[in-house]
Amino acid sequence: MTDSLTLPAGPMGEWPELLPGWVWLCGAGPGDPGLLTIHALNALRQADVVIYDALVQEAILDWAPQAEHVYAGKRGGKPSAKQRDISLRLVDLAKAGKRVLRLKGGDPFVFGRGGEEAQTLIQHGVPVRIIPGISAGIGGLAYAGIPVTHRDVNQSVTFITGHDQTGEATASLNWKAIAEGAQVLVIYMGMKHAEHIANALLDAGRPADEPAAVVSSATTPDQQVLETTLGRLAGDIAASGLEPPAILCIGRSVLMRQVLDWQALMNGETPRDLDPLGRGLPAEVS
Template sequence: MSDSFTSLPVLPGNDWPDFQPGWVWLAGAGPGDPGLLTLHALNALRQADVVVYDALVQDAILAWAPQAEHIYAGKRGGKPSAKQRDISLHLVELARAGKRVLRLKGGDPFVFGRGGEEGQTLVQHGIPIRIIPGISAGIGGLAYAGIPVTHRDVNQSVTFVTGHDQTGDTPSSLNWQAIADGAQVLVIYMGMKHVDRIAKALLDAGRDPDEPAAVVTSATTPDQHVLETTLGTMAVDIANAGLKPPSILCIGRSVLMRQTLDWQAIAQGLEPRNVDPLGRGRPAEAS
């Protein structure tokens, strides 16, 4: 691919799908870094007539579709944004006009991204669709911070939840007691606004206040910031640090692995802070 985001990268040889007029492709743009875009999404960008994009899609990614009309349809908590119904029906309208419509969403379209709702609306209106998965921020964003969401010495499961529902409040359908009891590692999307309530719910349910936690803001971008903290002090530490969304919260002992796996710090010449943060007392390759 090209070294410049302003010039068009060349796709490697493959039988790439042809983007037909009247279709809508729902694609994930990844968590931010343009290099985390999939080749299928790049192929879509190269062919689209219209790109309907979300708030977290980088300009460098949109630059790969210079032939297309770019329509902003971002939804950010607490800020004026288009209604979901209007966005979905606009996709229908564009497709019926014979456009090749790329609906480009941050992360993965089916992970807290309303991709299922939009896809269902399109199908119900007779619009053909294609789904292009993307790297979710809850996995890719944490990986950029040096935090693996699974580690065999820590967890055999990981729980993903959203920090707010359609009303903008903490989801009333979540059983925080069950989450506190069963989530070995907990990853929370869009949880910054209600972090105090979320932390209190987990603590009230018996979660350890000293449990390691991390907050990753603007993950995978040049503005990425990582705060290492604990569940008990997370809300106060976020406020004191002045952190702002977008963010991913991670709660669990896998956060300790950042002491070893902070690869961005290593790339800057810094030594790992602790090569055995889980206290295994033996080399990582030893089972």
């Protein structure tokens, strides 16, 4: 894989150079190596050191054979590197004149602590470049055949983290406002506290029969999708045996998986329902 993949010519000439003493903070996407950006690939080709997270696929690191690979993953309930140590190590490596690539799953600025790391670097006088990535809350759902927005369903979407800095269920959220304010909810890192989240939304008025889905190991060969309802969410997760990492989606857009499960279609299956929203009209008709 490393030998056959080359960068195309840049749209404005040469691709940016990762200079010694710089840190590029880069999103690796939700899992599938094909969802990397060309800027990310360019960074991998140049880095002296790649500091990578738990959700970065090993195949992605193969595109940086010249670099030192340093694991700095954080997984709930498991021994993990401390955030302060990760941030300061980035500073030390840059100060030592290394070309440093900080590779984070998804997008570094979407529940990825990228803002903290970038701020630390800048406070220590280290130059940075930010390379966005495809967030699991968008790309992971798309791989499951769930559009995060659909004009017959929602004009808003809310992204939520399932836990706070302590690892416990987020206590500062106004669940009533969330329940009333967005038709579709996308919850990162919500598996552990799924019962708390579901009960909070039900107490705030969301209907128990509202469609819900869990996408585990999104965009990877291990991807699994659970379709359920808000009222059954916690129990069905427990019964399914699904493991993190996972994205939770709550809202009627989940129904679109019945027609848009493109991976099932590739395997020769037929759509379960060509009109899952019950519009009674062809999709092209407004």
